[in-house]
Amino acid sequence: MTSDISYTTEEIAKLLKISKLTVYDLIKKGDLPAYRVGKQMRVDASDLEAYKTRAKSGHPAVQKTEVTEQPPRMESPLLSSSNRSLVITGQDFSLDILAGHIEKRVPGYRPLRSYVGSLDSLISMYKGESDIVSTHLLDGDTGEYNLPYIRKLLVGSSYIVVNLISRTAGLYVQRGNPKQLSGWSDFKQPGLRIANREKGSGARVLLDEQLRLHGIAPQGIGGYEDEETNHMSVAGKVASGEADVGVGIEKAANLVGGIDFIPLIQERYDLVMLRKPENREWIDQVKHILQSEAFQGELRFIQGYDLSKTGRVLFET
Structure with a gap:
């Protein structure tokens, strides 16, 4: 039965022929209901069909007056529909650890992971599709990491750059x-x-x-x-x-x-976050996590990580 079927974000992206970042954006805006099973986000087939029906009618957003006969999902408070999703981009294992700490220590928000490269991460932030992006991009002319690319791609935006690891x-x-x-x-x-x-x-x-x-x-x-x-x-x-x-x-x-x-x-592997009024609270909490002994203690014994600048604000507009 359709009610027993659910899809991962990767499967949704293939079915709708869109990028996974666009799927996260739909979830983030509440247009596509999702819930977490372990470390995966899943979307029920019935919710996907409902979204497609709305999209075909020219109204893809969830209508507030919409009534459903389905019983409400039993979810933890962290995953309630009132929580806002934080899309974290990048491929390093340290980001998975960070997502776990955010889930435990930042109430009202749920982290979603998107495994894309540094340049695509910054582009996704410019397009409003991600919240915390990681980047390690070398500018050969200056020998500087990240900031030359961030300044060019996020022109006109207010942002903060914090070191994750080296x-x-x-x-x-x-x-x-x-x-x-x-x-x-x-x-x-x-x-x-x-x-x-x-x-x-x-x-x-x-x-x-x-x-x-x-x-x-x-x-x-x-x-x-x-x-x-x-x-x-x-x-x-x-x-x-x-x-x-x-x-x-x-x-x-x-x-x-x-x-x-x-x-x-x-x-240098840095995190970028946009300085918007609605982001101020969780940005401060993410900074506290990065600077905490609990977070750094999990990274300290991973070979190849240098934590000497972890949590340090490197630049902010």
Whole structure:
């Protein structure tokens, strides 16, 4: 029966042929009722059909006068329909830990995770589709992380930038480093095969900026056009011998095994939040979480994380 069927946000995105961020935006605005099962958000088939019916009639928003005969869902207070969703973008594990603390310590809000890259995260914030975005984008001309991109993409907006972590980025190479790679200039080496990241990810921007600064044409690198969506996949391609090198963070190299890691740069992984009057309360609470011993204690023993700036406000308009 339809009443027994529910969908994940990924399944909803495929069914409606929209992005997952748009699905989160519909949930955030209350147009698409959702609830949490474990760490997943789910939408009942009946609610999806009701939304599609409203959309076809030209009124996709939930009408306040709408009456339903369905019994109310039994949800925890944290998941009640009166709570506002906070969409958190990014792929690092530290964001999942942060979401857990927000769920416990920020009443009236429920965190939703969206696993997209740094550039797409900032674009989603500009479009009003996300609330807390993570970014680690290197500007090769200045050597500065994040702020040059934030200033350009969020022009006209008031925002605050807070450090989440710093972490080491570099090269994944096959065990024993048979190609004898040691730095960015080695991408000139003929016949080199790379496992690359998707456009807009911090690792892809890091690679492209370094290739530009070193005068290396990316089209001459085997596998450059083939894209993976996370650090683990890149490391796995190198470990399996399908690629000679990949760009990523140290933590993934330790988890995958069978490869060596060459550290090249310490990247700053920051959070961006828009300074709107309605956001002021939860922004202050998120800052307190980032600076708390409870949160930092969970991160402290994860190899590859530097917490020396965690919770520090780096910039605010």
